[in-house]
Amino acid sequence: MDATKCHLDIRDAISKLCSQFDSSYWQTCDRENKYPKAFVTALTKGGFLSALIPKKYGGSGLSLSAGAAILEEIHKSGGNAGACHAQMYTMGTILRHGSEEQKSKYLPKIASGELRLQAFGVTEPSSGSDTSSLNTTAKFDGKNYIVNGQKVWTSRAEHSDLLLLLARTRPITEVKKRTEGLSVFLVDMRELVGKSLTIKPIKTMMNHSTTELFFENMPVAPENMIGDIDSGFRYILSGMNAERILIAAECIGDAKWFINKAQKYAKERIVFDRPIGQNQGVQFPIAKAYSKMRAAELMLRQAVNLFDQGKNPGEEANLAKLLCSEASWNAAETCMQTFGGFGFAEEYDVERKYREARLYQVAPVSTNLILSYLAEHVLDLPRSY
Numbered sequence: 001m002d003a004t005k006c007h008l009d010i011r012d013a014i015s016k017l018c019s020q021f022d023s024s025y026w027q028t029c030d031r032e033n034k035y036p037k038a039f040v041t042a043l044t045k046g047g048f049l050s051a052l053i054p055k056k057y058g059g060s061g062l063s064l065s066a067g068a069a070i071l072e073e074i075h076k077s078g079g080n081a082g083a084c085h086a087q088m089y090t091m092g093t094i095l096r097h098g099s100e101e102q103k104s105k106y107l108p109k110i111a112s113g114e115l116r117l118q119a120f121g122v123t124e125p126s127s128g129s130d131t132s133s134l135n136t137t138a139k140f141d142g143k144n145y146i147v148n149g150q151k152v153w154t155s156r157a158e159h160s161d162l163l164l165l166l167a168r169t170r171p172i173t174e175v176k177k178r179t180e181g182l183s184v185f186l187v188d189m190r191e192l193v194g195k196s197l198t199i200k201p202i203k204t205m206m207n208h209s210t211t212e213l214f215f216e217n218m219p220v221a222p223e224n225m226i227g228d229i230d231s232g233f234r235y236i237l238s239g240m241n242a243e244r245i246l247i248a249a250e251c252i253g254d255a256k257w258f259i260n261k262a263q264k265y266a267k268e269r270i271v272f273d274r275p276i277g278q279n280q281g282v283q284f285p286i287a288k289a290y291s292k293m294r295a296a297e298l299m300l301r302q303a304v305n306l307f308d309q310g311k312n313p314g315e316e317a318n319l320a321k322l323l324c325s326e327a328s329w330n331a332a333e334t335c336m337q338t339f340g341g342f343g344f345a346e347e348y349d350v351e352r353k354y355r356e357a358r359l360y361q362v363a364p365v366s367t368n369l370i371l372s373y374l375a376e377h378v379l380d381l382p383r384s385y
């Protein structure tokens with residue numbers, strides 16, 4: 001089915017909600033590095049951030065395709081879901097691997113907005129993409145796990161109550177594989193910030209509320225460990241297909257925004273007594289960006305369908321993330337070039353969206369790491385690292 005024809009009611013509702021948050025809203029947030037709180041509150045109130053939480057825990061119990069439609073429409077409207085998208089996929093770790101007690105305690109409050117689960121602490125300054133070599137430790141002292149170490153790029157930590165944290169519970173020297181000995185914790189940061197947890201914002205080229213976290217003897221109760229001890233890497237991996245698919249949907253939304261913007265401008269802007277879009281040198285790149293977006297969208301649709309059928313579409317999720325992030329960046333370049341000098345002016349939103357779209361070839365996973373996955377796991381080429 002044409003991707004744009006699925007979840008029409010949701011797309012329509014998101015489009016209406018986003019129309020309340022216009023260019024000047026996003027420009028102000030961007031200029032002042034402000035968290036788009038009113039937008040996130042509206043999404044939460046509308047039940048959109050809890051779309052994937054099962055009904056029995058207070059959510060809407062919708063499929064990943066609904067989540068993808070929500071995020072795509074936000075980006076297509078000119079907004080940015082980066083302020084809150086993590087809630088959709090980090091929640092899955094609790095849902096799949098948490099105990100019944102943890103699910104009943106946290107998911108209804110996350111669904112209602114009473115608790116915000118926006119922060120996901122995996123990346124560290126020294127380990128980067130090599131997650132299994134992370135250095136943050138959690139050692140049991142007989143009562144609590146005591147966490148020491150540092151995370152980097154933990155986005156939205158200042159705007160979240162809960163943090164999903166990956167830390168080493170068994171030293172690397174005591175495990176057969178480096179991926180063993182890591183555990184996942186659901187940390188309630190509210191009582192810890194300013195004491196054993198320090199949050200330091202990182203200023204970036206776009207407004208993303210990202211931070212560094214420093215843990216100094218931070219206590220976490222054993223009941224806040226998700227699943228089995230030392231098995232956390234597997235739990236984080238199991239959420240990656242959903243994360244890649246949802247990010248790919250945002251990229252498709254961005255690509256559509258850029259193409260739409262370029263298309264309109266190319267028809268309106270008159271230079272040398274004719275619309276610039278009459279020149280094939282201007283219209284062909286837009287047509288090319290459109291064709292790349294449509295092809296990437298098909299891969300996204302296939303990944304979403306397989307996921308919703310309960311399959312484990314590693315190949316398709318990675319392909320979708322790769323192709324959609326490339327399609328959005330190509331559309332961004334095309335839009336910027338179509339606008340000429342005006343593309344650099346804040347009021348047209350192109351430069352803001354351009355800065356925002358660039359992220360997705362680096363995070364949440366870089367293009368090289370996706371290519372490496374495809375080479376090794378799909379094409380059976382020798383492992384490179």
Ligand SMILES: Cc1cc2nc3c(=O)[nH]c(=O)nc-3n(C[C@H](O)[C@H](O)[C@H](O)COP(=O)(O)OP(=O)(O)OC[C@H]3O[C@@H](n4cnc5c(N)ncnc54)[C@H](O)[C@@H]3O)c2cc1C
Binds near residue numbers: 120123128155368372
């Ligand atoms: C704005 C922003 C928000 C983020 N939010 C979060 C978050 O909320 N939570 C979180 O845990 N992380 C977050 N991240 C981190 C993000 O996931 C990492 O930046 C990303 O995984 C890449 O890791 P790195 O930056 O350490 O790059 P590195 O691992 O240092 O890699 C640098 C470059 O080298 C390439 N490279 C490295 N190794 C290889 C190899 N073996 N073969 C080929 N190429 C290689 C990479 O592809 C990359 O281009 C965020 C990052 C940014 C910039």
